[in-house]
Amino acid sequence: MTGSARKSRNDPGRVDHTPGFVLHSYPFRETSLIIEIWTESHGRVGLVARGARRPHSALRGRLMPFLPLTFSWSGKSELRTLIHCEWLGGMPVPQGLGLLCGFYVNELMLKLLARDDPHPELFPWYVQTLHDLAHANDPTAYAICLRRFEQNLLTELGYAQAFDKEAHSNQPINRELSYYYLCGVGAIPASQQSPPAGGILLHGKTLADLARHDFSDATSLHQSKRLMRHIINHHLGGQTLHARELLKDLQQL
Numbered sequence: 001m002t003g004s005a006r007k008s009r010n011d012p013g014r015v016d017h018t019p020g021f022v023l024h025s026y027p028f029r030e031t032s033l034i035i036e037i038w039t040e041s042h043g044r045v046g047l048v049a050r051g052a053r054r055p056h057s058a059l060r061g062r063l064m065p066f067l068p069l070t071f072s073w074s075g076k077s078e079l080r081t082l083i084h085c086e087w088l089g090g091m092p093v094p095q096g097l098g099l100l101c102g103f104y105v106n107e108l109m110l111k112l113l114a115r116d117d118p119h120p121e122l123f124p125w126y127v128q129t130l131h132d133l134a135h136a137n138d139p140t141a142y143a144i145c146l147r148r149f150e151q152n153l154l155t156e157l158g159y160a161q162a163f164d165k166e167a168h169s170n171q172p173i174n175r176e177l178s179y180y181y182l183c184g185v186g187a188i189p190a191s192q193q194s195p196p197a198g199g200i201l202l203h204g205k206t207l208a209d210l211a212r213h214d215f216s217d218a219t220s221l222h223q224s225k226r227l228m229r230h231i232i233n234h235h236l237g238g239q240t241l242h243a244r245e246l247l248k249d250l251q252q253l
Helices: 097-112 123-135 139-157 204-211 218-236 242-250
Strands: 015-028 032-039 043-049 069-074 079-087 178-182 186-189 200-203
Touching: 015 043, 015 097, 032 069, 032 123, 043 069, 097 123, 097 139, 097 218, 097 242, 123 139, 139 218, 178 204, 200 204, 200 218, 204 218
Parallel strands: 043 079
Antiparallel strands: 015 032, 015 069, 032 043, 069 079, 178 186, 178 200
């Protein structure tokens, strides 16, 4: 799902037919919605969908998460005005546990991505994640989908240090050793110091597998979950991911 937005010559604040997805929506006044959307060309954008909650509004069935849409809007303020929205079709929507995983991905993006900050290289990863969540059929497959997206999101935002090198020596990670991983520093051999405050203990093999995006080993997958949670919590600054709390109650994802 790719495409380009078009701007009107008569209205420089207007954008037409840009592909994207609804990340979240909530009521606004009596009949409207505020929606947070994620687009390839403009990143995260806040829109007012006027009249979208009216019983016969054409927007009621469209402004839903995980549906591929095109958006047209106008305005230059923090919240623009939605003008038009079209459903593109062609993508299955995640169901069951996959749906909860999708809400977790959306919430993660809402809290880590700033508005109006495009990340075009992340957009296809988001689309691929929705596709994979819609076709996953067991907890391990769902977990791998989440770890891959988390890793790509953190890399795109510049939050993750290299997983294939030791922090201070820049030597390759030794798969046979254990390491402490510290946010903002990286991987430090566990043999070189006592447990540091805020560090997380990992196998070298886990870090090496992460560097290769290889989640085939069950131990590496389990430790990758702990590491991603550790890094994400650090950058959330105390914010709670409600979808993750629900997932923790249902499955160890």
